Structure formats: C-alpha cells, structure tokens
Amino acid sequence: MIPDLVMALSRSEIDVNELKNLKLELSNWLVKGRDSGDISTESYLSAGKIEGGIDVILAMIDHGAPKSEIQLHVDSVKLRIESISQ
Incomplete structure (x- = not known):
C-alpha cells in the first residue's frame, strides 16, 4: 500500500479516485493495526498525518x-x- x-x-x-x-x-490499515496492536502509537500518529495530508491534497484538487501549491x-x-517507511 505504501x-x-x-x-x-x-x-x-x-x-483522484485512485x-x-x-x-x-490506509485508514482501514490504521484501524486494524491500532486495534490489533501491530503498529506503535508513533507509527499510528505518523500515518494519520499522511492520511490528513492526502485529504488536503484532495481538497486542493477539488x-x-x-498545481505548484498542490x-x-x-x-x-x-x-x-519516506520517514515511516525506513
């Protein structure tokens, strides 16, 4: 997914649809990972920031x-x- x-x-x-x-x-993965304890709180929060960033990008496109701002x-x-993938 990453x-x-x-x-x-x-x-x-x-x-946009993709x-x-x-x-x-990502959202489903976060919920499952949090509920199962498979991801740390730090990773959960970092991934949540990515999810929020995607929301901003989608809103900007909408x-x-x-394009330069996007x-x-x-x-x-x-x-x-990249920071959470390492």
Whole structure:
C-alpha cells in the first residue's frame, strides 16, 4: 500500500479516485493495526498525518488550487511516507 501511495503521488496527473481508494486502504490499515496492536502509537500518529495530508491534497484538487501549491503538499506527504517507511 505504501509504495502504491508514493506511485500515485508521483504521477504528473493525480488520479483522484485512485488516491481516495488508497486513503481508504490506509485508514482501514490504521484501524486494524491500532486495534490489533501491530503498529506503535508513533507509527499510528505518523500515518494519520499522511492520511490528513492526502485529504488536503484532495481538497486542493477539488477546489482548483494551482498545481505548484498542490505539488508542495504532495512533496510534504511523500517525505512523511519516506520517514515511516525506513
């Protein structure tokens, strides 16, 4: 799922439906991981920040924000993903 998120965010044109589906997968993974104790609180919070960042990107696209502004947020979310993937 994490590589899929990075790939979706790395495309020149973001597929909104794909990103929404990946966000839903992330959300479900977080709930299962938290409930089962498979992920730490720190990882849960970090992944929650990624989920929130995706929400911001989707809202920006929906509201027609300039691509340069969207790209700043995309880059930020990708950095967060990289930080928890290591």
